[in-house]
Amino acid sequence: MPPRESAFGPVHVLLFDAGSDQEGIHSLELNGRTVVLMFEDPDDAERYAGLLEAQDFPVPSVELIDREELEQFCRDAGYEGRFVPAGFLPNSDEERLLIAPPERNMDVSTWKEQLEADEPPAGPGGAGAGSAGAGRADPELEAFRRRLEGLL
Numbered sequence: 001m002p003p004r005e006s007a008f009g010p011v012h013v014l015l016f017d018a019g020s021d022q023e024g025i026h027s028l029e030l031n032g033r034t035v036v037l038m039f040e041d042p043d044d045a046e047r048y049a050g051l052l053e054a055q056d057f058p059v060p061s062v063e064l065i066d067r068e069e070l071e072q073f074c075r076d077a078g079y080e081g082r083f084v085p086a087g088f089l090p091n092s093d094e095e096r097l098l099i100a101p102p103e104r105n106m107d108v109s110t111w112k113e114q115l116e117a118d119e120p121p122a123g124p125g126g127a128g129a130g131s132a133g134a135g136r137a138d139p140e141l142e143a144f145r146r147r148l149e150g151l152l
Helices: 042-054 067-076 111-116 137-152
Strands: 009-015 022-028 033-039 062-066 080-084 129-132
Touching: 009 042, 009 067, 009 129, 033 042, 033 067, 042 062, 067 080
Parallel strands: 033 080
Antiparallel strands: 009 022, 009 033, 009 062, 022 033, 022 129
16 A cells, blocks of 8 residues: 555755754754744745755755644644645745845854754754754654654
8 A cells, every 4th residue: 555645745844954863954043933944835945944054053954844744743742843835935034034144144154963962963054043853862753763764
């Protein structure tokens, strides 16, 4: 029996250290919420990754993941998934962060060390942005991460 198709289809996300024990998904902190970006267009995701790299962040990889499973991961982890449709044009400063990282960013020099110490990651990303879901000891999240890896 073939895998069940999602009603939404796949989305493109930015992963840091994809496939490693320190894997993390790019996220933003917006008004106290952790937001994970889900790009419809892979070119938009690649452009965003390039903008992060230009800001001296670790280079994320663009990965294709089933949108429904990613949204479930976000719900389980207390994150908010934000879909960025192809051709998206922002109408506010907050929406601008969905297509370009903020100019002010968190220090990412120690995010891997923080993960190893089992502290919340300061992680790669934009202003108040981080690496969501990486290095956490929660067995339920770890099982979901393995399912996501199976999709890749």
